[in-house]
Structures are given as structure tokens and as C-alpha cells.
Amino acid sequence: MLIRYGYEITLNCQQPTALVCLLSVHEHRAADIRVPETTFTAPDVPTSTYRDLFGNRCRRFVAPAGDLTIWGDATIEDDGKPDKVLPAARELTVPELPDDCLAYLMGSRYCETDRLSQSAWDMFGAIEPGWGRVQAICDFVHDHIRFDYMHARSTRTAYEVFHERVGVCRDFAHLAVTLCRCLNIPSRYINGHLGDIGVPVVDPMDFSAWIEVFLDGGWHTFDPRNNTPRVGRIVVARGRDAADVPLINSFGPHVLKSFRVWTYEVPTLR
Numbered sequence: 113m114l115i116r117y118g119y120e121i122t123l124n125c126q127q128p129t130a131l132v133c134l135l136s137v138h139e140h141r142a143a144d145i146r147v148p149e150t151t152f153t154a155p156d157v158p159t160s161t162y163r164d165l166f167g168n169r170c171r172r173f174v175a176p177a178g179d180l181t182i183w184g185d186a187t188i189e190d191d192g193k194p195d196k197v198l199p200a201a202r203e204l205t206v207p208e209l210p211d212d213c214l215a216y217l218m219g220s221r222y223c224e225t226d227r228l229s230q231s232a233w234d235m236f237g238a239i240e241p242g243w244g245r246v247q248a249i250c251d252f253v254h255d256h257i258r259f260d261y262m263h264a265r266s267t268r269t270a271y272e273v274f275h276e277r278v279g280v281c282r283d284f285a286h287l288a289v290t291l292c293r294c295l296n297i298p299s300r301y302i303n304g305h306l307g308d309i310g311v312p313v314v315d316p317m318d319f320s321a322w323i324e325v326f327l328d329g330g331w332h333t334f335d336p337r338n339n340t341p342r343v344g345r346i347v348v349a350r351g352r353d354a355a356d357v358p359l360i361n362s363f364g365p366h367v368l369k370s371f372r373v374w375t376y377e378v379p380t381l382r
Contacts, residue, residue, distance in 0.1 A: 253288045
């Protein structure tokens with residue numbers, strides 16, 4: 113299938129302000145792009161791109177004083193299959209893990225492994241290691257947190273959402289990531305597009321957050337917010353938590369004036 117995705121974001125800055133944006137599809141999907149990404153700013157400003165420490169594509173520029181609109185749009189080909197479910201996938205012990213997985217065992221800005229370690233072992237330590245234990249964590253997080261945009265808070269951590277029991281998709285992801293890491297299962301935070309393909313439309317379209325967990329020598333998708341295999345995920349950025357992959361990192365104050373995201377299936381190109 114073909115999926116069109118994009119965004120239109122308008123900010124207001126009181127003075128020229130440096131920005132770094134992580135809004136483009138991740139490089140690992142580059143071969144699947146069928147209509148190349150078109151991006152522009154209004155007013156037009158010079159931009160440059162670079163790769164960050166996690167391999168994400170970042171766009172860098174200076175927003176002028178006043179309103180600035182950032183716009184992007186592309187079409188990608190997807191196999192149309194739901195997320196894989198591999199019940200036999202096993203956990204690796206820490207000595208077996210590749211070096212580049214070790215960073216995803218550590219605590220991070222929003223994932224306080226030190227504060228949740230005992231709870232994680234109490235709740236999930238007796239479950240057989242492997243896919244089933246990760247799914248049990250996602251089941252718990254899905255049932256434990258009430259999704260509510262009106263209670264979103266950019267500073268909420270995994271420990272706080274564990275106790276407050278309310279949040280948005282990033283909170284579901286942070287808690288699941290943290291509980292996995294507490295059990296020595298590498299887990300990373302994903303920001304991306306997830307359209308309402310094959311499911312009822314419930315909320316306004318937005319960027320989504322989910323997780324990837326390292327099992328049996330590879331990274332696998334889990335989604336504690338939706339907690340069901342979905343079609344058409346498009347990864348934008350990967351990191352330890354949301355602090356590594358902000359959609360917009362502003363080096364100065366700004367006001368968000370408008371925010372629009374689209375992700376939907378389109379007819380096959382001929």
C-alpha cells in the first residue's frame with residue numbers, strides 16, 4: 113500500500129530563534145519512499161541537515177521573529193502487514209547483548225530505572241523471559257494508564273505516570289521502556305506516524321510514540337498505548353526517550369500557533 117504523510121506546524125518567536133527539528137522519515141525507510149519529501153518554511157529560511165547520535169535526520173535553521181510555518185509531505189510504500197508477533201522470541205542475557213544495545217538498558221531523562229526497578233521485578237520477575245514477558249509489561253501499561261490529551265504534561269516521567277495513571281502515548285511508551293530496562297531488556301523510544309488504517313478513527317491525527325525491544329538478536333515493535341498489531345507505522349526518530357527525539361527543539365521561547373498532521377492510505381501510483 114501507499115501512505116501519504118506530512119505535517120504543517122506554525123510557531124511564533126519573539127526574536128530570531130535557533131531550531132532543530134526531527135520531522136523527516138528515518139533513513140531505514142529511504143528505499144520505500146515513492147514521492148520524495150517536499151519541505152519548506154514560510155517565510156523561507158536557510159536550512160541544513162545532519163545525523164544525530166542515534167542516526168536520526170535533523171533539520172537545523174533559525175526562525176525569524178514572528179510567525180514561521182514548517183511544512184512537509186511525502187508518500188511511502190508499506191507492505192500493508194500488521195506488526196509482527198513472535199511469541200518464541202527470547203531475551204538475551206546482558207553478556208550476550210551487542211555493545212550498541214547497552215545504552216538502552218540505562219536510565220534516562222524520562223525513564224527512571226532506579227525508582228521502578230523493585231516494582232518491575234515484583235510484578236514481572238516471575239514471568240518466563242522473552243516475548244511473553246514484554247507483552248505482559250505492555251498489557252499492564254495499557255490497562256494501568258488512562259489516555260487523556262487534557263492531562264498531557266511535557267515533564268511527566270515514567271515514575272510519575274506509574275503513580276498518576278493518566279497520560280498520552282509518550283507516557284505509555286516511557287513506562288513500558290522503563291519497566292523493560294529494569295528487567296535488563298533493551299528498549300528504545302520511537303516517534304513516528306501511525307495512521308488510522310484498518311481501525312476506527314478516534315482522535316485527531318497526531319505524531320505517535322511506541323517502543324522497540326531487543327529480543328532474539330533484533331529490534332521488535334510493541335505499542336503499549338494501542339496494544340494491538342497495527343498497519344503502516346512510519347518511524348521518524350529513535351532514542352532513549354522523548355528527550356532524545358523532540359519534534360522541535362527550540363533554543364529560545366516560542367508559542368505553538370497551529371499543528372496539523374496527516375497519515376492516510378492513497379491509491380497506488382501508475
